[in-house]
Amino acid sequence: MRRREFIALLSGAAAAAWPNPGRTQQPSTRVRRVGLIASGAPASLGPKGNVTAFRRRLAELGYDLGTNLIIEGRWHEGRMERLPQLAGELVALQPDVIVASGPEEALQAVLSKAGSSIPIVMAAIDYDPLAGGYIKQLNRPGGNVTGVFLRQVEATAKRLELLKEMLPTLRRVAVLWDAFTTQTSDQMRAAETTAQRLGVMVKPFENRGDELSALSSARERGMEAALVLMSPAFFFRKVALTEALKQHKLPASFGLREFVEDGGLMSYGANLNDVYVRLADYVDRILKGANPAETPVEQPTKFELVLNQKAAENLGVSVPPSLLVRADEVIE
Numbered sequence: 001m002r003r004r005e006f007i008a009l010l011s012g013a014a015a016a017a018w019p020n021p022g023r024t025q026q027p028s029t030r031v032r033r034v035g036l037i038a039s040g041a042p043a044s045l046g047p048k049g050n051v052t053a054f055r056r057r058l059a060e061l062g063y064d065l066g067t068n069l070i071i072e073g074r075w076h077e078g079r080m081e082r083l084p085q086l087a088g089e090l091v092a093l094q095p096d097v098i099v100a101s102g103p104e105e106a107l108q109a110v111l112s113k114a115g116s117s118i119p120i121v122m123a124a125i126d127y128d129p130l131a132g133g134y135i136k137q138l139n140r141p142g143g144n145v146t147g148v149f150l151r152q153v154e155a156t157a158k159r160l161e162l163l164k165e166m167l168p169t170l171r172r173v174a175v176l177w178d179a180f181t182t183q184t185s186d187q188m189r190a191a192e193t194t195a196q197r198l199g200v201m202v203k204p205f206e207n208r209g210d211e212l213s214a215l216s217s218a219r220e221r222g223m224e225a226a227l228v229l230m231s232p233a234f235f236f237r238k239v240a241l242t243e244a245l246k247q248h249k250l251p252a253s254f255g256l257r258e259f260v261e262d263g264g265l266m267s268y269g270a271n272l273n274d275v276y277v278r279l280a281d282y283v284d285r286i287l288k289g290a291n292p293a294e295t296p297v298e299q300p301t302k303f304e305l306v307l308n309q310k311a312a313e314n315l316g317v318s319v320p321p322s323l324l325v326r327a328d329e330v331i332e
Helices: 010-015 050-061 080-092 104-114 153-166 185-200 211-220 232-238 238-247 257-260 272-287 309-315 321-326
Strands: 007-008 032-038 070-075 096-104 120-125 145-150 172-177 203-207 223-228 252-254 266-269 298-300 303-306 329-330
Touching: 032 050, 032 080, 032 104, 032 272, 050 070, 050 272, 070 080, 080 096, 080 104, 096 272, 104 120, 120 232, 120 252, 120 272, 145 272, 153 185, 153 223, 153 252, 153 266, 153 321, 172 185, 172 211, 185 203, 203 211, 232 238, 232 257, 238 257, 238 309, 252 257, 257 266, 257 303, 257 329, 272 298, 303 309, 303 321
Parallel strands: 032 070, 032 096, 096 120, 120 145, 145 298, 172 203, 172 223, 223 252, 252 266, 303 329
Antiparallel strands: 007 298, 266 303
């Protein structure tokens, strides 16, 4: 896995001020317990999965899973209503730190059960922890929450631009959304603003767990391609979603490479495995005594473009050389 560049948002110096934990201090010999809430298994536990990347990084830092570190995982599988129960189960285990990854509801559930008693490492995906009041500042969070802030509203505009570059004659785009992400409205506004600039018409289509129905409706209304908004439910159902898009011959743009690996056409966004590597670094620091209140929140600065050549051929799409040259990876 290629490591992606991250910085602490207060300044480059903040990130530089953090030494490599694996080189400066060895983990404690006593058994530490880490709670983890993530979107779903078993994909996240596969060879290329994000939880596997998280575990691998902790091993690199000197932790021996099952010996001096136990990871307690809970999977919400895109069902937000399960989060309070899962968070309660983790808090009852009295872990040294809890990782709350994904939608805002995951962090809310952990905070509602743990309060300020347990350090929390967040992967704030598509919500703003500052606006939500979970942290006071990026450089000094001020409470028991720190971690990575991955908000891809700005990337939504770029993904529509790239889709238009892939399909120069594109005029009508279906924007697929659902009710499980609090930032869908922001993503939709970004898509609408960009569409006006590009001379493209966008129309929202809600997916209520039936991808074929939503995409059939899109096709009936003359949609030529799809922009899939970021959603934990979409991520968990990415195989069904990419298959439905393939069946309806709709080229689509996604926010994460995992969709492209499962047969989607293209993606532009942060590398989720790299995010989980950084989460492991945060866990390591906290286990060695770092105070979350004084540990800066980071934001990815590298976004990758991934293309699926086989998907393009199946859709009858000719990938422009300009995209092939700029792509971080082309899946054959």
